[in-house]
Amino acid sequence: MYAGINDTVNSYAPRDLTIITSQKITPQQESTINSAAKKHHAHLNKPVTFTTSAPQYGYWENNRFINQGDLQDMTNQTTNTVITMSTATYNRIADKHVKLAANKALIYSPAKEHRGTLQIGLQKYQATPIHDFSYYFNPSHAIYSPIFIITNKLPANTATINFTGINYRLNGGKKAHLNFENDLQAQLHLPNQAYSSRANLRSQLTSLYGGIVFLGILISFALGITTTVVIYFKQITEGYEDQYRFKTMQQVGLSEKETTKSIHSQVLMVFMLPVVGAIINLCFAIPAIRQILIQFNFYNVRLMAIIAVSITLVLLCLYFAIYGLTTRMYRKIVAQG
Template sequence: MEQTATERHVKIKSIHKLAITTPVPISIKNTGITPGFKGASHQMATLTVGNYNQLENTNYHLSPHKILIYSEDKPIIPKKMFINGQEYQTQVISHFNFAFSYQRSTLKPLFIITANQKIAQSVNPNSWLYVLGFNTGGTTKQVNKFAVKLPGALRLKTDNYSAIPIVKKAIHALFGSLLFIGGLISLTMILVTALLIYYKQISEGYADRARFQTLQEVGLSLDETKQAIRSQVLTLFMFPILGAVINLMFAFPAIKNSLSLFSMYNLRLLVVVTLVTLFLLIIYYLVIYGLTTKIYTKIVEQRSHNLE
């Protein structure tokens, strides 16, 4: 590894080692953790508190019946739970730099930290897996070449090796194209919907101006005319927004589950992006509404002026 780094003019630093049991698919219930693919939501691996303290520079001490649990998506964990027939007191922790998805599984990684190796093995009887992680120093070009060259030099399988430059490139290629296509389709549909409403209201303006003229002749003031126009147009423009919000409320769980297939579990980010999107949509529709109201009112007033 160091030889390959030297050839590529890259420095290896901050080397860390992690020993975990090979992850197993699990489902989390109120009573405990159940292993198996049926209904699985996470992949569980165990490690010792000594290894965790060494990696994270912490000073945890655990009794045999107490465990620490870390998962990036922060699932609901009961204070006491059964795992393989044994009851444990649980404590959820929020920090683990060495967390990773084994073999790039779509299941969310969950790590259980135990007092010693014997308990770790009883929680997850799978064989031990040894992980080596490190940072690199050098130019972006040098680090990228090193990341591509290293698995061949070490004769590693693709699913046994992961590097930030390679993952970044794959993510940019996948999500960049999806973002462009999704944004283009969404923008097109928003424009078409808004413009259809706009031109429909303009044509309605030409059809309604005689009616407004009649109402003005029987006592409807100009201010009341403008108020009626604003109310009518606003109602029409609010229906698509209301429909979009209701549709999004029902679709949100499906969107969340779809994103989890790409190992994206940041619910807070999803909520923020959703709210920002709705805000921009409402602003866009209000702009079109303001323009429509102005043109609609002008059409009605033009008719009144001509008759006078």
């Protein structure tokens, strides 16, 4: 989650300042934004504005999206929100030149790819997935991953939302950015659902995820130390018990090399069983972990795999260091016999 903070921030606020409202921002609001920027010495870039359909909550049944309505209508079956955008809007904000027939659509779904014949409401589309969309956003900050459908035009009689995104430059540290963003929200009188700012989101998520990661590291460290210490002392205890047996075996012709090989084999088996079990458990847990991370708007499977493999390798290195120490101590104890 901590490594995926950027993904979450981007989905909540694709631009430094993101305003989602049912109506376009008024001239008075534009004046307020400019005044606040001037007060805090912030230089605003040209705003990006566009209109999409309001998010519709529902779930997929085969290739058909079952529309449950608005946020208050969701149930335990709800998995996604669908947002429709016209090709004219998509071409303008993404600098593309896409033309679609009435039954064709582009679909951006980072959590799970959809393609082929899809039914959204009463309309069927031949959908082609796209893999990059810089204006992907989660307007309601819900745990349900948004899916963007780009069609020839917006469906008739559908509710719409208006997106206003503004990037800005401000000389100063984190505190200066937070002061500007919080002051602007207060002056615009917008709730958190309608107003998102990147510096504010990053600060909140860093605090939240940092605490969760710290607890995870602490618990993992405690469990890891407990496991290795138990195995270490178990093997040391067995070393004292095996002194006489190894002495007898050496008296009947067991060489030093064969003794060392036998010790390594015995200790390695005891150490490897928990490692193999942990790796198998991780493989089975990855799909569940991914579903949990999706609820936090983290869809980067490649990054998740890299982190999982990296942590596994680090733990294996530490584990085998303990294994080496245990083997040396075991050999010393046996040799004393």
